[in-house]
Amino acid sequence: MKAETVLQVTGLQTWFFTRRGTVKAVNGVDFVLKRGECLCLVGESGCGKSVTALSILRLFDSPPGRIVGGEVIYRGANLATCPMPYLRKIRGGDIAMVFQNAQSSLNPVFTIGDQITEQVRVHERVSRPEALTRARKLMEEMNIPQPDRALKMYPHQMSGGMKQRAMIAMSLSCSPEILIADEPTTAVDVTIRAQIIHILQELKTGRDMSIIFITHDLSLVREIGDRAAVVYGGRVVEVAPVEDILKSPAHPYTVGLIDCLPDVSAQNKRLSSIPGNTPNPMEMPPGCPFHPRCSKVMDICRSMMPVAVNITDVHSVSCHLFVDMAEGRPR
Amino acid sequence: MIGSVMLEVNNLKKYYRVTSGLISRSSGEIRAVDGVSLTVNRGEVLGLVGESGCGKSTLGKTILRLEEPTAGEIRFNGIDVVRLNRRDLRELRGKMQIVFQDPDSSLDPRMTVGGSIGEALAVHGISDPAEQEDRVARLMEKVGLEAGFGERYPHEFSGGQKQRIGIARALAMDPQLIIADEPVSALDVSVQAQILNLMMDIRDRDGLAYIFVSHDLSVVRYLSDRVAVMYLGRIVELADKQEFFRNPLHPYTEALLSAIASLRPDGKKRILLTGDVPSPLNPPPGCRFHTRCHRVMPVCSQIEPELDQISPGHFVSCHLYA
Numbered sequence: 345m346k347a348e349t350v351l352q353v354t355g356l357q358t359w360f361f362t363r364r365g366t367v368k369a370v371n372g373v374d375f376v377l378k379r380g381e382c383l384c385l386v387g388e389s390g391c392g393k394s395v396t397a398l399s400i401l402r403l404f405d406s407p408p409g410r411i412v413g414g415e416v417i418y419r420g421a422n423l424a425t426c427p428m429p430y431l432r433k434i435r436g437g438d439i440a441m442v443f444q445n446a447q448s449s450l451n452p453v454f455t456i457g458d459q460i461t462e463q464v465r466v467h468e469r470v471s472r473p474e475a476l477t478r479a480r481k482l483m484e485e486m487n488i489p490q491p492d493r494a495l496k497m498y499p500h501q502m503s504g505g506m507k508q509r510a511m512i513a514m515s516l517s518c519s520p521e522i523l524i525a526d527e528p529t530t531a532v533d534v535t536i537r538a539q540i541i542h543i544l545q546e547l548k549t550g551r552d553m554s555i556i557f558i559t560h561d562l563s564l565v566r567e568i569g570d571r572a573a574v575v576y577g578g579r580v581v582e583v584a585p586v587e588d589i590l591k592s593p594a595h596p597y598t599v600g601l602i603d604c605l606p607d608v609s610a611q612n613k614r615l616s617s618i619p620g621n622t623p624n625p626m627e628m629p630p631g632c633p634f635h636p637r638c639s640k641v642m643d644i645c646r647s648m649m650p651v652a653v654n655i656t657d658v659h660s661v662s663c664h665l666f667v668d669m670a671e672g673r674p675r
Numbered sequence: 676m677i678g679s680v681m682l683e684v685n686n687l688k689k690y691y692r693v694t695s696g697l698i699s700r701s702s703g704e705i706r707a708v709d710g711v712s713l714t715v716n717r718g719e720v721l722g723l724v725g726e727s728g729c730g731k732s733t734l735g736k737t738i739l740r741l742e743e744p745t746a747g748e749i750r751f752n753g754i755d756v757v758r759l760n761r762r763d764l765r766e767l768r769g770k771m772q773i774v775f776q777d778p779d780s781s782l783d784p785r786m787t788v789g790g791s792i793g794e795a796l797a798v799h800g801i802s803d804p805a806e807q808e809d810r811v812a813r814l815m816e817k818v819g820l821e822a823g824f825g826e827r828y829p830h831e832f833s834g835g836q837k838q839r840i841g842i843a844r845a846l847a848m849d850p851q852l853i854i855a856d857e858p859v860s861a862l863d864v865s866v867q868a869q870i871l872n873l874m875m876d877i878r879d880r881d882g883l884a885y886i887f888v889s890h891d892l893s894v895v896r897y898l899s900d901r902v903a904v905m906y907l908g909r910i911v912e913l914a915d916k917q918e919f920f921r922n923p924l925h926p927y928t929e930a931l932l933s934a935i936a937s938l939r940p941d942g943k944k945r946i947l948l949t950g951d952v953p954s955p956l957n958p959p960p961g962c963r964f965h966t967r968c969h970r971v972m973p974v975c976s977q978i979e980p981e982l983d984q985i986s987p988g989h990f991v992s993c994h995l996y997a
Contacts, residue, residue, distance in 0.1 A: 388864060389863055400881055489950065504951075535930055537934065538934035538945060539947055541947070560864065561864075563937055566936050566937070600865060601865060604864055606871065606892065606894050606897030614875070617866075617868035618865035618868075619832045621866065622863060
């Protein structure tokens with residue numbers, strides 16, 4: 345059964361025009377999001393995964409940032425160019441976002457209850473008590489103990505894990521179709537992380553919600569993802585179902601990323617590592633952005649950007665190594 | 676190769692007094708480290724795991740006396756570290772070093788990195804400029820940096836390179852023990868592997884020991900010989916690595932391991948702990964973990980369990996095994 349596409353991102357380019365030069369943070373990102381699936385955007389710091397997420401709702405600072413190309417198609421409209429009032433209705437209503445740092449995304453001078461009811465009443469015509477009842481229900485769903493008391497709390501009175509759950513409750517208050525979660529578990533401890541992952545899994549199955557989950561942690565991808573898109577140098581370099589990515593990664597970067605995880609390598613053996621560092625988005629190398637670090641680099645990689653090719657009907661990769669394979673010629 | 680006992684910590688405590696109000700009335704104390712005993716053998720890597728606020732970093736700093744212990748005993752090669760005067764302590768610190776999590780805040784931004792490493796040498800009496808320069812160059816090579824980079828400033832380096840510099844500085848006086856406090860947590864995965872490899876190479880070559888403080892169990896499993904788990908200032912389980920990951924006994928360890936798919940013992944389900952870690956200002960009576968434990972018994976809220984050895988080398992502090 346093929347699920348319907350709820351969001352389609354094509355050729356997205358978000359650049360930041362700074363005094364020191366143009367930062368091509370997102371430089372041609374493509375992916376589709378299906379109903380009820382969790383798509384993980386995986387990559388290291390500076391690869392453009394967070395800016396991709398922010399670009400969907402145009403939440404980055406502008407200036408200096410600007411979407412200079414590409415489309416974000418949601419319900420037939422292009423969110424990259426649509427008028428602001430329309431986008432504002434989508435934000436928080438149909439597409440909601442949870443950030444890494446709950447502390448800085450919550451307003452310190454309002455109670456959690458106030459902040460959730462405000463969000464509800466911006467999007468829907470409901471009375472304050474009605475909105476509060478909904479907030480309480482959501483807090484319960486998030487396994488927050490004593491929800492009535494929690495609604496009256498200010499953010500600083502809550503622990504990190506509670507704040508993150510309150511954030512998720514808030515993002516769900518208008519029953520969004522898509523939830524974008526940007527490293528929601530990076531700032532919390534392992535046991536709290538398990539709680540949040542559990543909540544997100546329930547949401548996916550219980551509400552048939554689509555989730556874009558942004559992370560640098562491949563072990564989390566295994567836990568929560570249905571499909572994964574690996575991001576490097578502002579582009580998606582490989583997309584496939586999570587099992588395929590982990591078992592038979594194709595792109596040399598994905599292979600390297602998986603190999604350098606200590607839990608995959610054999611015990612007490614040297615870890616394999618990727619030489620060098622992630623590229624500076626201000627000075628992106630020509631051709632394939634990964635070529636200076638790639639162990640299988642060829643001449644063509646230095647001058648030409650590879651295009652995405654399908655190596656199975658669900659697995660696509662942007663690498664010159666696979667171009668011939670897609671055309672049906674053996675190498 | 677793992678040898679005889681080098682570091683011995685007995686019933687170590689570090690309390691912080693909490694004051695409130697204008698006249699600094701004492702309103703309680705945070706028991707960051709509350710009665711920890713452990714040993715580290717020559718050439719051994721002891722992984723120290725726990726969630727934020729469990730006291731693992733404080734324990735590391737207290738062992739070096741970067742924090743003065745409230746009570747307890749620290750013996751390094753038989754020397755009583757707690758009683759050392761300032762001069763002897765300085766000499767000892769050449770042999771016991773620390774690498775911090777954030778290389779940005781542990782390097783002076785206005786000093787060249789060669790200067791930062793050289794300062795460690797100067798403190799320990801190597802002040803001849805030529806000798807200093809020579810040793811700095813050798814240290815930088817040891818951690819995989821070009822010797823010529825010594826003239827540069829920290830901001831010119833990437834995070835992984837800065838962490839290499841931090842390691843070079845710690846190695847300045849040929850230490851026998853390095854306390855590594857989350858040395859790879861701030862680094863990207865691909866760079867993390869480079870640093871872990873470097874640390875293991877150094878250990879294999881120089882035979883030094885590490886106390887590796889981390890919240891990341893897969894990293895700890897990769898490089899530790901033994902693993903200790905801390906919860907609210909106390910060690911709740913300590914065992915050889917194989918035993919620890921194959922046969923975790925404490926319910927808290929079980930939950931920690933089950934939270935990560937690749938570490939979950941076969942056939943085990945994920946254990947979801949409810950609630951958060953209680954405040955160390957006011958830890959629960961009895962076993963500190965009983966408020967979140969999925970196997971709690973009536974006795975747990977009454978009596979605090981001791982850290983008992985229940986099979987050779989496997990220590991657990993839990994009433995289930997008493």
